[in-house]
Amino acid sequence: MAKFTFNMPDVGEGVAEAEIVEWQVKVGDKVEEDQHLVDVMTDKATIDIESPVSGTVIEVAGEVGDTISVGAMLLVVEVEGDAADEAADDAHTADDAASEETSTDMAVPVAPTVTVSEPQPAPAPTPAPAPAPTEAAQPSVSRDKTMASPAVRRRARDLGVDLNDVKSADGGRVRHGDLDQFLAYNSGGGFSPAGKSRADEPVKVIGLRKRIAQNMSAAKRNIPHFTYVEECDVTDLEKARADLNAVRGQKPKLTMLPLLITAFCKMLPKYPMINARYDDEANIVTRHGSVHLGMATQTDNGLMVPVIRDAQARNLWQLAVEIGRLAQAARDGSAKSEELSGSTLTVTSLGPLGGVATTPVINRPEVAIIGPNRIIERPMFVTGADGQERIEKRKLMNISISCDHRVVDGFDAASFIQDVKKLIETPVLLLSD
Template structure:
């Protein structure tokens, strides 16, 4: 038998270290060739690491959340044959010289070793058998102080095992019972019961990257937000009509491809908003292509896959690509290229969008457009009160690059296009 060592691979793009996110194997597991053993994360994406060999896992090179250098040992596997790793020979230690005989100690009375008491004596917890309750009419033995404490904690004493004389329930028995999960049978369902439980969640993987990016964006970007309301009654009527006519053959349209189209058209007159800012080099790059980041919430956190060349896509092609990217992001299947290179971001919480939000600029971009919830409400049109479908756009900009007037004019241009949706398609 030999040993095969898998080292942290060079993922490219000059990345010198990555974060170990999750192990899919443990020591002692027998794995097959091409089986994924771990997920690691770069600044842009999660990458699966497969095993090139079959064998038995001998050792793991790190813990989830640990940052590991490219080339460091990731996993050690016992394989048939010689493997790819040979242990370096260990130098033989010098022979120990006999120590000089110590002078005999003065005669002392023989003392017997006494074991040290543990620093934290274990708390007595009820055994599984103690979960069997007493009869409903059987009054458990307990002092008034124990009864009051149990009442305050919402605990039925008939479920608590007593370790005192004649089964008397002591304070220690309550301590042990309350150390069990809150769903333990016998705890009365009370919204006023005291809780002492807590949970620590390690900030690793995608959550760590999100935290770092948000902190960096808030520290470095001079944010300002601008909110405008939009009458989307005509736009909704057009969307529903298109879905009725072409939904079965071309796919259903949401509001997002219309918003993308409005941004694409409006950005023709505001190139300073479709830009990225390198604040270290003090260089603004204005982009002709509109690569729209679509903020997508997944189980592990927020990701921003990129709809590339939105300016060249139709409503349906952009809608199809948005759906594909969102599915890939939610299932952690988006590639590094699909998660990088955006020039402006669109974010929406759908029906949970609220009235107003203050989205954070996705650096190095200089603008993010946020979509709030659509609601029906009365508005005044030509002196008459009518019910219209209204929606707010809450957008944020980098004030170092975008002036307030330009931001307002850009959002007003988007508003005009959405309120008169025919203008979206007039060249």
């Protein structure tokens, strides 16, 4: 037997370290080649690390939440001698192949450094009582193959629920809602008393939630925010949306978001300071000609911001397709790192949960974030073509915008939203070229 030291691999894109999000194995577990070992998070994305060898785990690098540098020891596996030699040869072969690459548009991951140590001859063993079995020495339980995020797996494990027993509503990944339905169905149909006490639950802030906390803290600490809110009458826009959906054919169903994005993009050339990024260390504001629109998306693990590239060049249907594709990619974990970075302006919307008004936090280093709120129906005084006022039921929506006051003046933010309001209250202007 020999020890195989598996070091943290270079995942490319200049990543120097990663945070341990969830261990899929523990000391004493037997692992197979290509088995999922650990989930780590870089500043780009969450990555699954797989085993290059088969053997028994005898050491791991750290606990969930710890940061590990590229090239540092990730875990040690006890393997057969020949297997260790083959793994070392494979690593050297991969190193040679990587060094021969002369031109490529993508970073080439460097194979993990492998250290194999042969055990020294030991004196003849003397009889000794067998040690008491420990948790690490127990046979490893076969892991379930149900698709679920690390957060859902962790919650199910804490609740003592086997994910193999939980059915997904859409036949895909098991989500928190599926787990809630499973728990409700298996509770016997009873209702818990409102005053029933629950144990305190310390939750370690790790992974994406830790990144969100760091980014939001930096944004609020460094950016002097101000928020402006305006009420818009979207009655005619909602009718136009319904008319478009009635003749959409095979095109995706339009929500309000593609229409609003179109309005924002039409007005941004007039207000270039809103579609900008501020490098406060270099004291440079870059006004962007293209609108790379960040789209705040809620996932099981927390908030992610996939980016609609060149939103200003897409029509309503193209925007609808891209919104759906990126939202799904963010939620199922398939979004690529380039799809989660480089935004120049962000839109955040909670749809029906949007509330009357919001004060969204800017996605630094951007200088503005726009928050459409919930549509509500309310009676309003309306002036007819005859000049007479009457009361009508109208659909109203507030639009919030938070700006970096170092870059954007209040007058400019208000003027931008007022111009957007004119477009969405007069759909013929919005939909005309």
